[in-house]
Amino acid sequence: MAQPPSPPSTPAKAAEPSGEDVCSLASSFGTALREAGLEVSLGSMIAFVSSLGCVGVESRGGVYWSGRATLVHRPEDFDSYDTVFARFWEGIDPLSLLPPPPVAEVTLAFDDLDGDGADGENEEDSDTIAVRYSPHELLRDKDFAECTDAELAELAELMSQLRLGGVMRRSRRLQPVRVPRGRPDLRRTVRRALQAGGEPITRSFRQPGEQPRRLVLLLDVSGSMESYARALLRFVHAAVVARRRVEAFALGTRLTRLTRELSTRDPDDAFDRAADAVQDWSGGTRLGESIGIFCDQWGVRGMARGAVVVVLSDGWDRGEPAAMAESMARLGRVAHKVIWVNPLKATPGYAPLAQGMAAALPFVDEFVEGHSLASLEELAVRVAA
């Protein structure tokens, strides 16, 4: 990020600044915020400058809170704002405040499908090559676009034609009906009475309409899902752009909301954004915990209430099975329906023995495959059922 031109060490030193100074300082600050990834519109900048006019630039608090109120629109951006604020107005290098970044550690862990094998952490002599899952968070910014092959592209094309309908529920919004049913629509009745010389001969009615239920997609992006996550992300993208009221999240060692990133129609663009947003792509698994965080921050508050929740995961979880059961129980209590899509389910002889999967199953309404396009088509039908 570019350093702003000669930042003042403190706003206090900029006593009696001219209006022009304030404007140019404010706009460099806005630029610095944009470089840090915040969306700062021109309207917000104007509001910020006007705010400084009201509050003044004499106190740190005044400048700080004016900026927070006008330039930042969501809590996720507070940290970036603080960092840029410290660097810009106070000349502090935020990196000096942070502890040194931990050295990423890759652990190869072996896990046989029976799930009861010896805990194979740190087995250097193990001949396992595939990273099944890692207890350590692998923070990797991985560019998955380069891994796409022709087939995947073709499948993606087909997936974008999948339409995920929704179960309907009654809405509170009333719609006019032709038959006399529901509540009288007086507005229309009066209108018609006027045409009939004041006599309400034809009566009109309204009744509650229907709304599709919200659809929430939780995609596991941990290492063990690597071979499926990319294809399933295309599916999730297709679902998000196809209709309204669809929310998407990535589950890994952390929870990342992807709805915004995926709402761009262009699939490649959407993927780039999603890959940037998900920092733990193909990292470790803390599935139960992530679902719990989803419940806390979004689900139970309202997003999952009465919604159809689809979890796309193989069920490998490094965390406690009890945590998984608890999270799924909470999710099940508020959701209309919970569907678990497991790509491994299609494997011959598969039994849900992975601890996480076994813990989650009692709270799952439907357990389906998700390894092929055909199974996803099947899923689309189940979602709408």
Add this chain to the structure above:
Amino acid sequence: MGVGPGSVTEVADGLSANDYLTSEGLATAIFLGLSLRRPLLLEGEAGVGKTEVAKTLASWLGSRLIRLQCYEGIDVSQAVYEWDYSRQLLHLRTAEATGGASGADAATLEDSLYSERFLVKRPLLEAISHDDPAPPVLLIDEVDRADDEFEAFLLEVLSDWSITVPEVGTFRAAEPPIVVVTSNRTRDVHDALKRRCLYHWVEHPDFEREVAIISLRTDGVAPALARQVAAAVARFRDIGLYKPPGVAESIDWSMALVRLGVDALEPENAEMTLGAVLKYREDQGRVRDFGLDRIIAEATSR
């Protein structure tokens, strides 16, 4: 707004005189909202006092509070205006009986039917068409519960400060109302609406402020009890509960304790009144597992 506040401190003092203690950030946001005449969007956990901001603003500024509670499916007839149909029908029948409904007078009749006389103003129109000496405070509560269509409409009203009723004409606010929009963040409010507003995320108060709030809002609370409740609630907030208690719960809890004649928090009386502060069985279980005795011992020594 008559005379707007001159400084952030004036806002903080004004609100605290009306029993609401703000943080510097919130006071700044309110001050800017009043000075720049922008709607203020407040987000935050349930129970941190978002709605209370609007109520307190109204009583401080001596203006009327107009509240619009949003819910799924809210539409124009509930939020903006509605015609008084029964009276319209009566009027029609009367006109008919006196012979006014026939012939050339039909147009006149229609005009009289759709005049302000039969217009029922709902909160938004009420706030725009006010003729109060001080502009009213318009509270749009829990906007995240309304749907996108309503939000788009709201955006239009908040940008133009005018509402058009096709049959009557356009109402324009002589002085725009002071608007406070709250959201619990069950979904994202649309960016366009956010851009219209000043934004503030309301946090749980820090310890000293929470003590002050409890003392201010609970009659007859012993100073020691207020501190203990604030300390215990602060502890509850960082042991990973489903629903960390907000200030509203702290106040409820102290009220419950005061009502029972308690002047110091003890494991027994805390156990009995736990339902006032923790409303999930799992949360109560978690606090017990963690050790209610331990939390109370810590709180008492703070």
